[in-house]
Amino acid sequence: MPLPSLTVFIVEDNAWYSEILAYKLSQNPDYAVRQFASGRDCLKHLTEETPDLITLDYSLPDGSGEQIMAQLRERLPEVPIIVISAQEDVGTAIGMLKKGAYDYFVKDEETAERLWFSAQKVREQLALRRENAQLRQQVEQKFDPARSIIGASPKVRELLALIEKAARTNITVSLSGETGTGKELAAKAIHFQSARRNGPFVAVNVAAIPRELIESDLFGHEKGAFTGATNRRIGYFEQAHGGTLFLDEIAELDLNLQAKLLRVLQERELTRVGGSKTIEFDARLMVATHRDLGEEAKQGRFRQDLYYRLLGLPIVLPPLRERGADTVLLAEAFLREFCVQNSLPQMRLSEAARQKLLQYTFPGNVRELKAVMDLAAVLSDGETVQPKDLSLRNSIVPEGESTEPESLREQIARIVQTHLDAHNGNILHVAKLLKIGKSTIYRMIQSQEVRVR
CATH class of the missing domain: 3.40.50.2300 (Response regulator)
Structure with missing residues (x-):
């Protein structure tokens, strides 16, 4: 220093x-x-x-x-x-x-x-x-909605207005939208604009936690509560005390655990697994899902009483295809960020590259756009990104190829493979470049989604 x-x-x-x-x-x-x-x-x-x-x-x-x-x-x-x-x-x-x-x-x-x-x-x-x-x-700048959520479209202006309203109180916020639209970013923006900004922001992806561990992860456990519980564990609810708990992919929560979550939210207290002591907590709750939670409740896959408890202020994040010229604004921001982080000369988009981005629907939304721009910065031969540098799914499919839309997982695999090829199979470097865990790449290699040539 x-x-x-x-x-x-x-x-x-x-x-x-x-x-x-x-x-x-x-x-x-x-x-x-x-x-x-x-x-x-x-x-x-x-x-x-x-x-x-x-x-x-x-x-x-x-x-x-x-x-x-x-x-x-x-x-x-x-x-x-x-x-x-x-x-x-x-x-x-x-x-x-x-x-x-x-x-x-x-x-x-x-x-x-x-x-x-x-x-x-x-x-x-x-x-x-x-x-x-x-x-x-x-x-403060990173999580200021005016700075972190880039865009000038009517959809984004509506989103920013709702974020500002949500930040004024402790109302539960339910965020919905397609994968990659930035639900966690919106949750952080609300937290860091609220009176709880100095408290912790604890983000939990419910879908990423094994079913047998999720109760312990959320509510904690006492030493000896089950085989392998060698120490007391403080759960996410307690960790978020004084701040905000963000539960992503809440629709994936097991029905039995939904009942326990409902009770915890109603009583504002919990009991660790294997414990008898009641513990009060003070954490604001925000949840997110890419599913229609109301429809999930109608179909019996989500408890209706919990649905109404969580509904609070609903905020829907718009897909990138509905945000018009925001696509170019975001692309330029991602390009600048990547160049700074990798000590590259600043690059710009050619007019033809801009048009190519605007004509693409981005099924993976903002997350896909960022991956595309990171890769474009690597592939570009100069300081101007050309259409050939943008690895987008072609709208015109050659004869004999499938017309099925490419899944987000397939797009990620394609981007990872391109980086592996460009960097001689250096897994650690690619993981750092794409900001993903190296274990993710190893799993993709093991499942033969990508390969080191």
């Missing part, structure tokens, strides 16, 4: 001693040192420059250390102040520390050396604070 430069104000009426401190600090070229003979001069200079660290003599011609530090604290509450004094009284030191001093040094031959190390520590802390601020800003 690169360390920032440091601006240090030395407030010391002894010119000789001030020069000693300034000389020591100036040995680091990243330190900018300013010297002031009085508290008044220092306070006046604050209108021109803000320091990162202040050293303050306890005895100044225009006021005591307590008085000057109180004024500095009022103006600069976050800037560390090191008090340097000829007084060795412990009570004085403790008093200054209680009033907000970062440290207290007694003037002696080692003071300049101690100041050097303290300045280094302050610099490191400043770097951490700035990094944390940047990370918080990135998180």
Whole structure:
């Protein structure tokens, strides 16, 4: 982590001693040192420059250390102040520390050396604070609906309006839409715009958990609850306490477990598997499915009482084919992102490539578009993506070939195979490039969906 430069104000009426401190600090070229003979001069200079660290003599011609530090604290509450004094009284030191001093040094031959190390520590802390601020800003920007959900079509404007409404309260949100439309992204956008933004966002794909483990994963279990339960496990509901629990593919939940989920939601409390203690939780619930949950309830595959409990605010995410020119906006954004992440020169779409994207229906929606653009960046021979670089399913099928639409799984396999061929079968590199697990590629090889040539 690169360390920032440091601006240090030395407030010391002894010119000789001030020069000693300034000389020591100036040995680091990243330190900018300013010297002031009085508290008044220092306070006046604050209108021109803000320091990162202040050293303050306890005895100044225009006021005591307590008085000057109180004024500095009022103006600069976050800037560390090191008090340097000829007084060795412990009570004085403790008093200054209680009033907000970062440290207290007694003037002696080692003071300049101690100041050097303290300045280094302050610099490191400043770097951490700035990094944390940047990370918080990135998180806020990433999950700001206006930034994370790209598009200007009427469908997207309606979606953003619903997300804004959902974020105002703790109402349960049920998200539906085709695979790849961005249901989890919408859930994150709601969470990070809500009052629970500082709490955890726990996302669970119900369909990806084996049936025999899902109760334990959701509600937790006690040690010895079943064979293999060697330790207590905290379930997803407890992990989401104070934040949001997002249950994706909720329609795949077993009917027996649906009854338990209904009770947990009604009572706002749960019992771990193998336990007897009732545990209260406070988590907002959001669910998603690519199925019609109402139709699933009519057909008896989903409990109607749970359906009504989960319905809350329904939000339907539009398929990409209904979003018009958003396809090009998303494609350009994915292209920029891929180039930045892989240290490639920025690329652009040719007009012919734009038209090809607009004529394609994208059965895999936004997820498919991202995979297509990542691959296009790899296949492109220059800084302009041409139609030949876009690996789309042709609308005109050669004679003798099947007219059945290609499934999303087939498209993924085709994209993975293209990357494997382009990178000499380097599975780890391809997994990182496509942002999928290497185990996924190994499974595809084992099932002969792809192969390493």
